[in-house]
Amino acid sequence: MSCAPQSPMPQAAAYRRGPDEVMRLSRMGCAHPTRLSFLRQMLRRLRREGWRFDRPVWDFDARGVGRAVYRAIGPERTYSLVAFGHDLPDEMRSDRVIATAWDATFTLFDGTPTHHDLDRLAANVPLQEAGRISPRELSLSRANKSVRLFKHVVERLAQGQQPDAGALAETGYLMRTTAVYGSGKFGAADREVVAARPEMRAPFQAEMLSVWLTRAFTVDLVEHLARVRGGGAAARLDPALKRGLGVGNSTGLGMAPFLVRHPVLLNNWMMAREEALARVRAQAGAAPGAIKGFCTALAEARRNAAEWHSAHPVQKDKLEDLRIGLDVAASYVERQWDSAGAHPWDALWRWVQTYLPVEAQEALLAAMIEPHGDLVDGLTACMDADEEAAMSIDGTMSVAALRKLLARNYHWALAQAYDTPEGAARFWYVSEEKLEPRLGERATEEGAEKELPLDIGRQAAALNAALDGVDGDMPVARFLLAHPEHRHVLRRVQIAARYPFSEIRDNLIGAELLPIDMLRCKLAFFGATRFDPRSDRWVRISLFQGAPYPSDLAREAPQ
Amino acid sequence: MTPQPNDPTQVGSEPPRDEGDGLRLSRPEIQALGTKAARGAGYAWGQAEEAGWAAGWLARAGLPGAAILLDVLKAQPLAPPAPAPGHWKAKGPQCPLCTGLALQDHAGLPEGPGPSSVLVDSVIWPVFLMPFVARAAAALGAPLEMAWADVRVTLPADGAMPTLEDPASVRAPEQATVRITVPDPKEAVAPIAPAAKDNTGAGFEGVITLETWQKLDTLAMCTTVTSSIESRVRAGAQESDND
Incomplete structure (x- = not known):
């Protein structure tokens, strides 16, 4: 990430969560707004x-x-x-x-x-x-x-x-x-x-x-x-x-493809948030003001969870997880957390990760970051992206190096079967009427031949298969001459080498996909609250509730 | 529930309104339209995205990028490039999109732009190579000069937009052989723009004719799918919005 060299806290890197944990839809679909969210950034600037x-x-x-x-x-x-x-x-x-x-x-x-x-x-x-x-x-x-x-x-x-x-x-x-x-x-x-x-x-x-x-x-x-x-x-x-x-x-659904089409931007959002958590965890101690601020944020999260309603079965279960998890966390913080011990924030986070459901873990992340503005607000300067600069393919890279990158960063994609009905159950497309992005069922709907290239996992697997038997010393420029169909994903593989959080590490055409998970992640970065799905692909949220x-x-x- | 409370029964897109001097598109609109049109014309998505980007780049350089892209897409079928050190010989008129991408990809390789010059045989609409050679220059960290017909353009090493003295003459040649060299600093033909990137929007050319828009849109619509009733309903909420 471009801001890494300027980090005032290089030791935080050791505390950072990895993309295999963070970039799963099951976790992205539990994202909560934080003080780094875009509406919070804006309000801070307007006031300042x-x-x-x-x-x-x-x-x-x-x-x-x-x-x-x-x-x-x-x-x-x-x-x-x-x-x-x-x-x-x-x-x-x-x-x-x-x-x-x-x-x-x-x-x-x-x-x-x-x-x-x-x-x-x-x-x-x-x-x-x-x-x-x-x-x-x-x-x-x-x-x-x-x-x-x-x-x-x-x-x-x-x-x-x-x-x-x-x-x-x-x-x-x-x-x-x-x-x-x-x-x-x-x-x-x-x-x-x-x-x-x-x-x-x-x-x-x-x-x-x-x-x-x-x-x-x-x-x-x-x-x-x-x-x-x-x-x-x-x-x-x-x-x-x-x-x-x-x-x-x-x-x-119109919002979902955005996260896939903007890999560098997605990386920078995720990286800023993950670096913020890592910096909080990396602190040797916990200042009284920060503890107080954290407790206030936790109380606010509990109040928000109590007032947050949804009739959607998936969200209802998540809200139950959230309420119980936050209650357990509040009790732990009050009675058992040793805030005067060594690396108390890291100790707290380890407890959170061990005992709380993902929905509550991500809420605790937001609450832990909340009182640490001095430590993390500078990261907001790293959340935009020069996407054009990342679009160029490095044609001098060898096929062997490309294979290594696929094995390292796309193992989740290579392990998936795409020739089963479940593995490629869906396809993304643009509807002729009003040009709206939609998700179709491959087995029953027409139009899969006009599929949008959001099937990243399947493309990565196809690229890997196409590289089979190719001379490892060959530069990818030559490979692309014969295989322009792999250009789209090859570029992404090169991007992922530099931007570890650029790729959602799940099958986006699988039968199990819940598009609302993608929507929730993006909306949380906006600062949205009260996430309320009305179907598996349609959602209502609220912005600026409680704000000045x-x-x-x-x-x-x-x- | 009402599946379609307000169905305009409208298919496709409407042209942007003509403001008297043609249609005026923003750069992101040119890029998006160009990408879809190139895909609709049969290019792979990875190529189509760069075709759309190139159309936007040309518009930023003050050239009619959308119209140039349409010319390229209309000129199919074209020969693929055959990269070789010093001279890319053609088996027929070469596709400027595939050739541009290959030039960019081969920057720093023996076949590609670099210390020794490259001669690329008869490329259709050579102006369309410019964005890709600009990227090659940025990758090499050295300016590259392109020369074809009576045109000479220097693409700066820092990714800045070139200064075009006479955009019309750059646009004009329909087919030409192009030479790409690292220019002698003393003989650079065009002054290198001072800013790293032109972010002012000045000099942007977003005007296109209705006919160009319609032809690109027709190609773009080839990427869309007629919706099934089921998918149309599922794309929205399961209840009425009147609550």
């Missing part, structure tokens, strides 16, 4: 740099149709969320990419939009994929109401009352985004062009800013509608209740 926020435009009618502009004004640059509210009939409301209309649509504008810009955006943003934005825009997104809760909150506030706290907690958000498009999509700015800005360097910062400002918009909109209905009698949302609301997100609003940021202590 004293960003200011205002809402120069608010023009909504009694039905919630209109436009608003929310500005985030930084030391060097300003970004504006441009929000459009629509009157959406219930029968049009769908979270799927196949939808053509939404309750609200958004774009993050680079700077302060003029009226001319707003008119241009008003003609395009509400159309989403069917519209066109420009390099002045950094994201394009939309949201749908959480219908029952939204209605309830408006009704109560209009009557001068607060909404039912239980109902708020159960859903957790007033609106959920159903897609947040970034880098270059539909004409938006190329990430390469804005990534040089410090505030945009970390992954998904434009998207996170857009969603955070969207959260403020959702509250402003319910309060506006309550005022329209209740006039002077209407109440504003109680700040504590408001704080507990996030923005929901509804997402499906723009108006809170300046007066609160950094987190």
Whole structure:
């Protein structure tokens, strides 16, 4: 990893978990957000740099149709969320990419939009994929109401009352985004062009800013509608209740291929998190402040687990594991953990690994990192990636060296049988309608000949077989001349040699695959909570629940 | 449950809107469209990804990358490269994608670009070799000069974009023999751009015609699958979104 030479704690390397443990879907599907998550990084920066926020435009009618502009004004640059509210009939409301209309649509504008810009955006943003934005825009997104809760909150506030706290907690958000498009999509700015800005360097910062400002918009909109209905009698949302609301997100398979298509980025995210855990474990002692911070984080994790609901059988079992595991951990920490002993964090982690289910282990990881900002926050600078530089194949590598890399880093792939119905049960493809990534059943569905190259394990095994009998001294450049079909995976094998966490070490076309495991891993890096699968490939989550609003940021202590 | 609460019954993609001077695509859009089109045209995924990347690279250099890629894809079938020290002889017009990839892969090997020059016989749309020779230069840590017809371009050693005095003349030759050499520092023909990478977006060429877009999109759509009802339903939630 590019940041390794600058590590202030070289001894941490000995404590790092390896890819065979970390890069399994059974563990990636138990990922929890940490202080390195992208929304946490963004909030820390906004606070540290004293960003200011205002809402120069608010023009909504009694039905919630209109436009608003929310500005985030930084030391060097300003970004504006441009929000459009629509009157959406219930029968049009769908979270799927196949939808053509939404309750609200958004774009993050680079700077302060003029009226001319707003008119241009008003003609395009509400159309989403069917519209066109420009390099002045950094994201394009939309949201749908959480219908029952939204209605309830408006009704109560209009009557001068607060909404039912239980109902708020159960859903957790007033609106959920159903897609947040970034880098270059539909004409938006190329990430390469804005990534040089410090505030945009970390992954998904434009998207996170857009969603955070969207959260403020959702509250402003319910309060506006309550005022329209209740006039002077209407109440504003109680700040504590408001704080507990996030923005929901509804997402499906479209997100899963990302982790496979961006191996260097995946490595850098995983490596940063693993290095953070290793640094915590490598400490000789535990400072009282860190112990206190850890206990607070553990208590918060237990509270979160208690409030986290899902009806999905897989997630229900995981939540049970999580709650029990965290209870056991809290009891152990209180009664048995020798925090004054040698390497107490490492001792704690070893206990966690031995006695807790994976779901709780990963939650403890987040809690252990939490009080160690000074030690780990610098790692956030290592979570972006120059993916283009990693794309070049080293043609001078010998076939013998390539074979060794396959044996060392793809043993999980070579051990798998792909000629059985279970081993290659699925295939990933792009649907003709709306160009949505999907997962098909090979035995019963048409289209496997147009499969996307996400079957990494099978490709690695095929490359290994093709190398059989080839002269070990031959440079891979010559091998590729005769075998261009192996170019895709050969590049990945070379990438994995330098980036140990670049590859998910599981069969992505196997019968046992749960795509939601891939989604959970990615969403945890975003900072998502309340992971709630609605099927094996569709999930709802919450972002920014419990986080400050723009108006809170300046007066609160950094987190 | 309503399987399709809002099915637009729409197949395929819609062209980006014409803003008066043609369609305007971002670099990631050119790269994504180019990748899918190259795959749809029959290249392996590993090659197609680099074809899309090359189209985006050319656009960043101020050239119509998407249109050049379409020209390359239309020119099939083409001869594969035959790397040999000093001279890559052709059995027919050579494919610039396969040849470009081979040049990049062979950088530092006896057959590839390096201290001695390489002559590559009759390549179709030699401009398409540029991104790959640029990578070879970065791999070698030395600038490489490409010369074909009356064009000479220096690809800097640090991966920076070349400075093109006259993009139209670089784009023009449909077929040419290309010589690739490490230039004499005193005779470098084009000034080497000062920045390691041009991240400003200046000079980017994202305008393409509707016809080019449609042809690339037709190829790209060859990579897609008509959905079964089952898969369409399974891709979403199992309940209504109206809750």
